[in-house]
Amino acid sequence: MQSIISVQNLVKTYASGFQALKGVDLEIRRGEIFALLGPNGAGKTTLISIICGIVNATSGSVTADGHDIRKDFRAARSKIGLVPQELTSDAFESVWRTMKFSRGLFGKPPNPAHLEKVLKDLSLWDKKDSPILSLSGGMKRRVMIAKALSHEPQILFLDEPTAGVDVELRRDMWDMVRSLRDSGVTIILTTHYIEEAEEMADRIGVISKGEIILVEEKNTLMRKLGRKQLTLHLQAPLQQIPTQLANRQLELSADGAQLIYTFDAQADATGIASLLRQLNELGIDFKDLHTSESSLEEIFVSLVHQR
Amino acid sequence: MNTYGISAIYRFELARWFRTLVQSLLSPVISTSLYFVVFGAAIGSRMAEIEGVSYGAFIVPGLIMLSVLTESISNASFGIYMPRYSGTIYEVLSAPISAMEIVIGYVGAAATKSIMLGLVILATARLFVPFSIEHPLWMVSFLVLTSLTFSLFGFIIGLWASGWEKLQIVPIMIVTPLAFLGGSFYSIGMLPEFWQKVALFNPVVYLISGFRWSFYGVSDVAVGVSLGMTFFFLTLCLIVIWWIFKTGYRLKA
Numbered sequence: 001m002q003s004i005i006s007v008q009n010l011v012k013t014y015a016s017g018f019q020a021l022k023g024v025d026l027e028i029r030r031g032e033i034f035a036l037l038g039p040n041g042a043g044k045t046t047l048i049s050i051i052c053g054i055v056n057a058t059s060g061s062v063t064a065d066g067h068d069i070r071k072d073f074r075a076a077r078s079k080i081g082l083v084p085q086e087l088t089s090d091a092f093e094s095v096w097r098t099m100k101f102s103r104g105l106f107g108k109p110p111n112p113a114h115l116e117k118v119l120k121d122l123s124l125w126d127k128k129d130s131p132i133l134s135l136s137g138g139m140k141r142r143v144m145i146a147k148a149l150s151h152e153p154q155i156l157f158l159d160e161p162t163a164g165v166d167v168e169l170r171r172d173m174w175d176m177v178r179s180l181r182d183s184g185v186t187i188i189l190t191t192h193y194i195e196e197a198e199e200m201a202d203r204i205g206v207i208s209k210g211e212i213i214l215v216e217e218k219n220t221l222m223r224k225l226g227r228k229q230l231t232l233h234l235q236a237p238l239q240q241i242p243t244q245l246a247n248r249q250l251e252l253s254a255d256g257a258q259l260i261y262t263f264d265a266q267a268d269a270t271g272i273a274s275l276l277r278q279l280n281e282l283g284i285d286f287k288d289l290h291t292s293e294s295s296l297e298e299i300f301v302s303l304v305h306q307r
Numbered sequence: 308m309n310t311y312g313i314s315a316i317y318r319f320e321l322a323r324w325f326r327t328l329v330q331s332l333l334s335p336v337i338s339t340s341l342y343f344v345v346f347g348a349a350i351g352s353r354m355a356e357i358e359g360v361s362y363g364a365f366i367v368p369g370l371i372m373l374s375v376l377t378e379s380i381s382n383a384s385f386g387i388y389m390p391r392y393s394g395t396i397y398e399v400l401s402a403p404i405s406a407m408e409i410v411i412g413y414v415g416a417a418a419t420k421s422i423m424l425g426l427v428i429l430a431t432a433r434l435f436v437p438f439s440i441e442h443p444l445w446m447v448s449f450l451v452l453t454s455l456t457f458s459l460f461g462f463i464i465g466l467w468a469s470g471w472e473k474l475q476i477v478p479i480m481i482v483t484p485l486a487f488l489g490g491s492f493y494s495i496g497m498l499p500e501f502w503q504k505v506a507l508f509n510p511v512v513y514l515i516s517g518f519r520w521s522f523y524g525v526s527d528v529a530v531g532v533s534l535g536m537t538f539f540f541l542t543l544c545l546i547v548i549w550w551i552f553k554t555g556y557r558l559k560a
Contacts, residue, residue, distance in 0.1 A: 077402060088395045090393070
């Protein structure tokens with residue numbers, strides 16, 4: 001499949017000497033929701049800002065829908081909508097006027113019907129004549145999205161779209177992003193909330209210290225790195241793992257009271273039944289047991305910390 | 308050419324002005340009226356004519372220039388500084404619009420406001436003193452050129468300023484003194500010889516002199532020199548802006 005965004009060997013060194021991006025390569029597929037995960041200062045916003053034309057790259061190249069973002073900036077930028085992290089808007093302007101401004105700025109002739117649809121989809125229609133200043137934080141966030149959608153972009157960047165947004169509104173936002181994707185818009189979002197990526201993304205990229213350390217289908221990633229663990233709370237603590245069990249993936253907790261068995265949740269034979277039988281034969285009793293699955297969050301933390 | 312983009316910026320800027328029409332138009336009109344009451348009526352009645360022009364009429368071009376200069380700078384600098392300060396500049400930077408188009412939008416709007424302001428002050432002045440305009444076409448040309456040049460200059464200040472104080476410092480500390488000393492209220496010929504020479508280093512002298520010539524046909528320096536100097540400042544501002552956008556200075560990291 002043809003990439004809608006292609007980033008090649010992108011390097012950004014700020015005037016202070018800080019290297020925010022150290023040769024990033026990234027392909028975004030047409031029509032997907034791509035989640036870019038990374039700790040603070042990893043280079044997420046720098047990467048987005050370069051693609052959108054707000055920050056100049058030190059070296060490397062980016063194309064958006066086949067157009068070089070520097071040589072052919074008009075064609076490239078008219079395809080892209082950006083919702084920045086900070087809520088910045090012209091406080092005294094009305095929602096409607098600010099949308100008209102955004103659309104015009106991106107070189108599109110007026111189209112009130114489109115703006116109306118965007119506002120209605122974002123439940124902002126009844127606020128169209130209100131000054132932005134009078135809106136709540138969640139509404140302001142939606143106005144930012146409305147502005148970014150005013151020129152009918154094919155690619156939408158959402159930089160931390162749900163930061164500071166309450167749980168209910170976050171769900172609405174996710175629904176809205178999904179319906180945008182269904183309408184053919186490619187979405188790239190950065191987020192702190194792993195839950196968000198887990199919920200929405202088709203593919204996930206992890207960036208850390210200016211490098212992309214992983215790009216994977218979300219489901220593959222969860223399967224590949226997602227491990228399940230069975231924890232047995234023993235009646236009597238063990239000194240060590242009995243030699244008969246040495247060939248199994250077992251760990252003993254520090255106090256000897258818990259036996260932890262790690263297994264592949266996708267495998268046909270998890271080995272749980274035979275383990276329990278074997279424990280029974282060895283006379284190791286347990287009072288409780290539970291299983292747990294590693295979440296994307298644990299995967300993410302372990303990935304970033306490996307570095 | 309992104310004409311929709313230019314027009315969006317232009318209209319946005321004018322809308323901002325109309326929202327605060329009272330302070331942006333009425334306050335210069337009031338202060339100009341005060342100048343006329345004080346200098347034109349009260350003091351002017353005791354002043355001799357300058358080169359055949361009554362003092363009240365003599366100061367009209369200078370007063371218009373004074374307002375046009377300061378308002379051009381403050382309008383244009385505020386227009387571009389505000390989005391930088393609030394962060395809304397991201398949208399302009401990420402839009403498919405070239406640097407020159409951005410400048411046309413912002414500076415065009417600021418210059419439009421200055422021209423309108425200049426004409427309003429001209430009309431106000433007419434209520435206080437009788438005068439006629441000898442070269443109306445040149446008058447308009449000087450007004451447009453000066454508005455444009457100083458709006459460009461203001462745009463540069465708005466890009467350069469890293470705080471609200473800096474935004475104010477150039478108009479207050481440099482432009483207002485230069486305008487006052489540039490012959491708004493007197494002819495350079497009235498100065499002692501040494502100061503006449505010093506005055507020639509003041510760029511505003513050329514603007515006011517040329518503008519006054521278009522009214523009364525009298526000038527401190529030859530009108531060609533005035534025109535030449537105006538174009539020189541215009542070009543200088545354009546070069547600086549071209550450099551700013553080329554390097555991304557204060558706009559892009």
